[in-house]
Amino acid sequence: MNEARVPNLASSANPMRARPCPHNPSVSCSSCRLSDLCLPISLNKSEIVQLDEIIERNRPLRKGEHLYRQNDEFRSVFAVRSGSFKSYVLGADGQSRVTGFYMPGEIIGMDGIATRKHGVSTMALEHSSICEIPFSQLEKLSHQLPNLQSRFFAIMGNEIVKDQQIHTLLSSYTAEQRLASFLLSLSSRYARCQLSPDRFILHMTRSDIGEYLGLTLETVSRVFSALQKKELITVKNREIEIRDMPKLRAILGE
Amino acid sequence: MNEARVPNLASSANPMRARPCPHNPSVSCSSCRLSDLCLPISLNKSEIVQLDEIIERNRPLRKGEHLYRQNDEFRSVFAVRSGSFKSYVLGADGQSRVTGFYMPGEIIGMDGIATRKHGVSTMALEHSSICEIPFSQLEKLSHQLPNLQSRFFAIMGNEIVKDQQIHTLLSSYTAEQRLASFLLSLSSRYARCQLSPDRFILHMTRSDIGEYLGLTLETVSRVFSALQKKELITVKNREIEIRDMPKLRAILGE
DNA sequence: CGTAGTGTTGAATTGAATCAAGTGTCGTGG
DNA sequence: CCACGACACTTGATTCAATTCAACACTACG
Structure with missing residues (x-):
């Protein structure tokens, strides 16, 4: 270890x-x-x-x-x-x-x-x-x-x-909705303990996230890339920046 | 309603x-x-x-x-x-x-x-x-x-x-595993209240089951039919008979 | 510097969803 | 008691989102 x-x-x-x-x-x-x-x-x-x-x-x-x-x-x-x-x-x-x-x-x-x-x-x-x-x-x-x-x-x-x-979430959300929901959950929990809600480190691996959300690690990676291309987030290794919170929320909305 | x-x-x-x-x-x-x-x-x-x-x-x-x-x-x-x-x-x-x-x-x-x-x-x-x-x-x-x-x-x-x-279950099981697990859960809960563990009525609709297990009602129906063809269960409308409990359990096994 | 773990991306595959058409069942009111 | 309509269910054909398989890049660290 x-x-x-x-x-x-x-x-x-x-x-x-x-x-x-x-x-x-x-x-x-x-x-x-x-x-x-x-x-x-x-x-x-x-x-x-x-x-x-x-x-x-x-x-x-x-x-x-x-x-x-x-x-x-x-x-x-x-x-x-x-x-x-x-x-x-x-x-x-x-x-x-x-x-x-x-x-x-x-x-x-x-x-x-x-x-x-x-x-x-x-x-x-x-x-x-x-x-x-x-x-x-x-x-x-x-x-x-x-x-x-x-x-x-x-x-x-x-x-x-x-x-x-x-x-x-697991019974009805798409991969993108699951990841959006996951990031928003982390964000609000970081905010709760006085840390930045829009810049934080993922201490878990892509594989951990996938196992939690019922996705493969490849899908997690791909969706992160897609969200980045849409300019909703920036991903640099384990570091996440949420660039458009409203649009990220909107993914869950309709 | x-x-x-x-x-x-x-x-x-x-x-x-x-x-x-x-x-x-x-x-x-x-x-x-x-x-x-x-x-x-x-x-x-x-x-x-x-x-x-x-x-x-x-x-x-x-x-x-x-x-x-x-x-x-x-x-x-x-x-x-x-x-x-x-x-x-x-x-x-x-x-x-x-x-x-x-x-x-x-x-x-x-x-x-x-x-x-x-x-x-x-x-x-x-x-x-x-x-x-x-x-x-x-x-x-x-x-x-x-x-x-x-x-x-x-x-x-x-x-x-x-x-x-x-x-x-929702993050890693196939449709068949979900349904097998669902039936086994009902079975043991019926047993718990002194009812038959291998013959019982589903009081919920296929759609309810699907919404619970993260599947469509069509998939629920198809998997029931498939399990029946394999002679693990008999399905007659809302009535279920479990005909091969060990094999049903084995679906979850590996 | 090399190795192991971690992450990205592409191409092919597939399990379940969706779309569609039909049958079966039940409760209601005539 | 039967006919009707609404809902529940089944099955088939097609589509699609995510997985699988595969190759490669990046990073961390002894």
Whole structure:
């Protein structure tokens, strides 16, 4: 597997707030720059402090390292603090299928809640760090804090909604619509964590994208080229610039 | 299809048989024949009694009636007591896309938890009855009963896993694999509620199935015919008989 | 510098969609 | 009870979007 690399986002045109370093394991939820888009939303200060106590801030993962693997025992859910991840399953034929990409502030690992085993594997796409939340403790604390229970129901509900949107995307969109939707989704998620919504790095390969969207890597490449020719985006290797957001949205529209 | 909405409180004082009939609104969770595959799993007797108190058993829905519609305010989740439902969204072009089918013992409506608005519409596919569970009360009770909280986390986690499985199905299976997987899923769900796993009725149309699996209704029809010619199934209108379960499973295998 | 992984592009192929024509089924009202 | 109309379904012919197969270019890195 590949070695660690300095994450590209750090040198992006759109610098982060001057807040504690994203990889710093000693950041607390209260001081975390993601606190208003992560688990703590809608919790008050004392509740956040209690949540903070059960969270384990592990060492960062290097690119290619696994957070957990398919069939591992489920112990925790994870919040992405920095970097990005992909989740995937290995099919009977050995082919992998990507089930999701995760960015800062998003929650990973809910696939294991029901069965107590992880149904997917999850791997860092770049140098990344996470907050680990032992699920038994989260359940216990949720029982004491109605707001936290409510918040976690909402997080899971949100995951269900997103999965249904992917369902309709995969069952009726063309290749071009899928890629447009994918780029717009990344864009709004980058915006959510204060990064540029129209210039960003794809940390996943064309093949990852294809496995996620139900396309081949060749088709992903071709559609990127076509969108570039139409001047809706600029693609330079892994770097994407969205040049015409309205027209990109219009691809989904009619 | 413009049916009347179901009145939410509807305490129909309807004279019914004393024996717990699937449509009988007076059945309690404790006496319900679905209690070991529905929400109450893993709850003890006194917990079930408390759950019972917040559940509203509405009048049955006729075929084509809506349980709720896209953009309706979210108030409750629902457990299917008898019959079956489909959920669907209307796309920008007016086309509908089916996001799920629901059978007895399954929970409907979790798409509204995060946003407090329903993201899909849900319609009865046949004469059906449901238990309505007002969500605010479910949250309150979950806060008192750790087992119920845990159970509901598990139900939502299960929904997430199923959605991920659909994701991989839609992104990599052929038409034949999708239909085989669909029939096997129905089969095991019928088995779960004590019905024959190899002879059952499809209450949805070919078009519904196609919209769910990302295929046209013509392709659904053709694949059914092809599977019949191979003697894996018999299709007579809406009636399906699975004649060779192992071979049907093998279609997914490699 | 060479190698492995990643990405692009072209040509041929194909699985499913689309277009089209017809049959079957069901519920309704006469 | 039957006739009618609407909807659901089947099957065939053709088209097309995406895959597959193939060759090559770029980049990163030991």
